[in-house]
Amino acid sequence: MSIAAIETEARNPDLFPDCDVCGTQAWIPVYQGPVRDGAYGNSRDGAVVAECVGCGVQRLDEVSCHDEDIYADESYRELLGESVDSEGFHAAHDPLQLERLNVVDPMTLRGRVIADVGCGGGSFLDFVSGLARYVVAIEPGRPYHDSLRSRGFHVYDYARNALDDCAGSVEHAFSFQVIEHVEAPGPFLSEIADLLAPGGRVTVSTPNRGDLLMNLLPDDYPPFFYRTVHRWYFSADSLARCGRAAGLDPVETRYVHRFGIANTLRWLRDKVPGGRDSLPGLDDQALDSIWRDSLAREGTADTIYMTFEKPVS
Ligand SMILES: [Zn+2]
Numbered sequence: 001m002s003i004a005a006i007e008t009e010a011r012n013p014d015l016f017p018d019c020d021v022c023g024t025q026a027w028i029p030v031y032q033g034p035v036r037d038g039a040y041g042n043s044r045d046g047a048v049v050a051e052c053v054g055c056g057v058q059r060l061d062e063v064s065c066h067d068e069d070i071y072a073d074e075s076y077r078e079l080l081g082e083s084v085d086s087e088g089f090h091a092a093h094d095p096l097q098l099e100r101l102n103v104v105d106p107m108t109l110r111g112r113v114i115a116d117v118g119c120g121g122g123s124f125l126d127f128v129s130g131l132a133r134y135v136v137a138i139e140p141g142r143p144y145h146d147s148l149r150s151r152g153f154h155v156y157d158y159a160r161n162a163l164d165d166c167a168g169s170v171e172h173a174f175s176f177q178v179i180e181h182v183e184a185p186g187p188f189l190s191e192i193a194d195l196l197a198p199g200g201r202v203t204v205s206t207p208n209r210g211d212l213l214m215n216l217l218p219d220d221y222p223p224f225f226y227r228t229v230h231r232w233y234f235s236a237d238s239l240a241r242c243g244r245a246a247g248l249d250p251v252e253t254r255y256v257h258r259f260g261i262a263n264t265l266r267w268l269r270d271k272v273p274g275g276r277d278s279l280p281g282l283d284d285q286a287l288d289s290i291w292r293d294s295l296a297r298e299g300t301a302d303t304i305y306m307t308f309e310k311p312v313s
Contacts, residue, residue, distance in 0.1 A: 001046070006032050010050045015061040020184040021242045024054030035064060036227035038079035040273055049226050049233065055241045057185075058209060058233035065231045068183050071140040072157075076229065086147035089121030097127050099256055100176060103203065103305045104128070112171040117159055117192055118178030122148050129153070136166055136195075159191035170195040173202040177303075179242075180206045180230040189246035189308075196310040202248065203307045208255060209233045212300035213267055220271040236299065239306050248308035257301035260288030 001009075009015050010027040018025045027050035034043040047064040051057070070076045074084040082092060109128050115136035116125050121144045122137055129135045129151070137153035138161075139145070148155045156162040173192050182188045192202050207230070213221040226233070234242070240250040259275070262282045266274035295301040 001032055006048060009048050009061065015048065015063055016050055016059070017062065019052040019054055019057065019059075020186045021057050021238075021245055022052060022055035024052055026053040027051065027059075028053060030058060031222050031226060034223045035060065036224055038228070039081040040224070043223060044228055047226065047228075049222075052238075055245075056235065056238040057242065058238075060226060060228070060231055060233075062231075064228055066228050068140075068181075070229075071181070072142060074143060076141070079229070084143055086121040086144055089144065090123055090126075093120060093123040094126075097124050099258065100124055100174070100205075101127060103205075103254055103256065107172070107201075109172060113166075113169050113197070115159075115162070115166070115170045115173040115192075115195060117173060117175040118181075119148070120144060122151065122153060124174065124176065125153060126151070136162055136170060138162060159188070159195055163191070163194055166195050168194070169197055171197050171200045173200070174204075175202065176205045177207070179204055179239075180232045180234070183231065185232050185242050186245055189243055189248060193246050193248050193310055198310060198312045200310050201251070201307055202310075203305060204239070204243075205256075205303055205305045206232075206234050206239065208235070208299075208302055208304045210235050210300055211302045212295055212298075213264065215300075216264070217267060217271070221267065224273060234304065236304055236306065239304060243306070243308040248310055250306055251309045252307040254305045255296040255299055255301035256303045256305060257292040257295040258303060259292075261291040262288075264291075 006029045010029045016027040029048055029050045031049040034045045035047040037044045044064055048061045049058055077084040109131045111133050113134045114132045117138045119125055119137045119139045125135055135153045137148045137155045138159055140157050145155050179185050236253050243250050262279040263274050
């Protein structure tokens, strides 16, 4: 596609409607090409990603995005090639929770009203629910609901459905790797803000589009980073603006890198994702720890965790 054609697409309101965060309808194309569609190896051609002139958020063109409906049944997990029942979810996600518990530290959740928005099978809630006074589990995926209820959680499809019972009462909400999927991140954060008590907090995580590999491999990494299930792509700055637009004050930003140095080197050598596999001579936890800390300090780690506070008045 020519530059002129891509710029024409960015002006098409069917592909790039008014920015949901700031209302601007002025998008600058930043990427055109294939994007990941579900599990690695599947892709969709001809997608365009553009950046909002007003607030800096990036989005995938609307035609290349999946509808939000896919999260309500088995479709999304099947697209990813993942298990669709609670047991399978826990097997895949329980081992990932230590990263999230580290980010909770040093806050305590003891005696608090907490919520996890987009909790899936509830792995994170299982780790923290013993401390909490009241646990709200918000998850559009209906296959998980019976299991979530059986563990004593108060279950809702969407945050807006929890407002009658919980508006103004949640003291700490969490939403891990969800905001990039939703149709509209502005209203998404506003609904969470409505659930929060004055002075309550919400911690949001999302992929960092300032990931080191986006700079190191500008041709080979974006077709992996951009994907049909992620409508929105944030930097810390654009995520903070999104929160402020919802009436929330950003109070803390942390970056977390989930992989050791072998993952980056494998990308550079093979141009493929290597997950957590080591490389000969590079299976060194101390080295990986320094690598992760270094990227976290530089803001080039793969994940942003941002905590917002709802003003008291
Ligand atoms: Zn905007």
